[in-house]
Amino acid sequence: MVNKEVNDNTRERILIAAKKVFLLKGMAGARMQDIADEAGINKAMLHYYYRSKEKLFEMIFEEALAQFFPKIVDIIDSGIPLFEKIALFCSEYIDMMLKNTYLPLFVLNEVNKQPEYFKERFWKGKNSLFEKFAAEIAAEIKGRRMKNINPAHLxxxxxxxxxxxxxxKPLWMMSTNMDELQFRGFMEQRKTEIPKFIIESIKK
Amino acid sequence: MVNKEVNDNTRERILIAAKKVFLLKGMAGARMQDIADEAGINKAMLHYYYRSKEKLFEMIFEEALAQFFPKIVDIIDSGIPLFEKIALFCSEYIDMMLKNTYLPLFVLNEVNKQPEYFKERFWKGKNSLFEKFAAEIAAEIKGRRMKNINPAHLxxxxxxxxxxxxxxKPLWMMSTNMDELQFRGFMEQRKTEIPKFIIESIKK
DNA sequence: GTCTATAACTCGATAGAC
DNA sequence: GTCTATCGAGTTATAGAC
Structure with a gap:
């Protein structure tokens, strides 16, 4: 019983540490030693619980994808009106990224570095991600409730x-002399600025 | 004389090979062996001409930055009217990236991975990158020629x-079932679609 | 200048004691 | 389950012959 708890505890601590290190440095740049240090244990433990660096990475990557995608799909598949949907999407998605600043670059970078690996291992039956969205826009255009625009571009x-x-982010902060807090404020604004900007452009 | 030419030739071939490998795999993922193979020579030559992996990387990174930035500055600093400026910027910038697909991810990724290194080594007196642009927009707004919008967001x-x-790109191609050629066509469209989208939103 | 061979080192992974 | 010690593969870098 006590062992089980300790086990779970260590297992979990490794995952948290691995997530931090992998998201910051990527698969190629991360070191097992870094993860062990971050978790406050030694390297052997990582292999005891997760066999290899690649297996550990897969865990983190899968979790990252689960955060990165479903939010998109859920909102887009919901039944609310298009303009509200756009507003909700921007707000929720930016909110999620404010809690996981490194997530987008991590995911997109790893997909770029190993597109085949990603495609076979993680991309199963997700082909039609934005078809529903495209159809909805087509309907709005046909109903003359918005301007004619290619849904893919929108x-x-x-x-x-x-x-x-x-x-x-780092480049933007340097260019504008923003600090961490100001950047967060700026992204908070964008939750409403982006929908406003979009709707202003497509409304009739 | 002959030696000089051979020298230059090899030097140049190494740079070309290094650029290809670094842009594809990043600093952490690139191997000196890959670069040597790509250049059709052996590893020792790389060190003979460029001392170390890091020095070689700096060369490539510097060149990448030179491509990534000046285009922005030049156009934004030019004297043409705002709306034309926006159209020109999008067109020229997308054009440049169509010739260097991996450039943006490479630069942004490396800046994120080593922000301090980048800041000290490459970011000298470039603080006010978009101040001029902001001032120009402020003037347009004051002159009531466009809607009130925060220049930073625009x-x-x-x-x-x-x-x-x-x-x-890879994710987008999977989502939309585009092939390489279709992606290029899509980005060609965006040269005019983006300015149209922006101007539609901010014009009065 | 260019190559082969190898040194020096890093890192993922394992063995084995506790 | 956790640790120390170490192996072995892979990588950067150098020595030295041509």
């Missing part, structure tokens, strides 16, 4: 404006 | 929509 415009600032 | 909206698709 979709990636929205995503770009939400995610990119987190990817360019 | 600026990063524009940059985000141009750069992000390249960073999310």
């Amino acid at each position: 979709f990636i415009n929205m995503i770009s404006m939400c995610i990119f600032p987190f990817i360019a | 600026f990063i909206n524009m940059i985000s929509m141009c750069i992000f698709p390249f960073i999310a």
Whole structure:
């Protein structure tokens, strides 16, 4: 009983440490020693619980993907009106990234570095991610409730404006002389600024 | 004389090979052996010409920064009217990235991985990158030629929509079932779609 | 300048004591 | 379950012949 608890505790602490190190340094840059230090244990333990660096990485990557994607799908698949949907998406997605600043760059970087690995291992039956969204926009256009715009462009415009600032964060902070707190404030503003900017452009 | 030419030739071939490998795999993921293979020579030559992996990386990184930045500054500092400036920026910048697909992710990733190193080594007196742009927008707003919008948001909206698709390229191609050629066509469209989208939103 | 061989070192992984 | 010690593969870097 006591062992079980200690076990779970260590297992969990390794995961937390690994997440921190992998998200900061990526698969290629992370060291098992860094993770062990961060977790306050020694290297052998990492292998005892997770066999190899790759297995440990997969755990973290899978968890990261689970955070990165479902939010998108859930909101887009919901039944609320398009303009509200856009506002909700931006707000929720930016909120999630404010709690996980390194998540977007980590995911996109690893997908770029090993696209085949990602495709086979993690990309199963997710082909039609934004088809529903595209159909909804087509309907709005046909009903003359918004301007004619290619849904693909609208979709990636929205995503770009939400995610990119987190990817360019250090560069952006240098360019604007923002500190951590000001950056967070800036992203808080964007929760409403982005929807406003989009809707202003597409409304009739 | 002959030696000099051979020298230059090898030096140059190493740079080209190193650029390819570093941009694809990043500093942490790149191997000196990969670069040597790509250049069709052996590892010792790399050290003969560039001393160390880090020195070689700095060369490539510096060159990458030179491509990534000046285009922005030049156009933004030019005297053309704001709306044309936005159109020109998007077109030129996307064009540059179409020729260097991996450039944005490479630069932003390395800056994120080593922000201090970047700041000290490469960020000298570039603080006011978009101040001029902000001032110009402020003038337009005051002159009632466009809607009231925070210049910082407008600026990063524009940059985000141009750069992000390249960073999310593999994921985007999977989501939309695009092939390489279709992706290029899509980005060609965006050269005009993005300015249209922006101007539609801010014009009065 | 270019190559082969190898030194020096880093890092993931394992053995074995407790 | 946890630790120390160490192995062995892989990598950067150098020595030395040509």
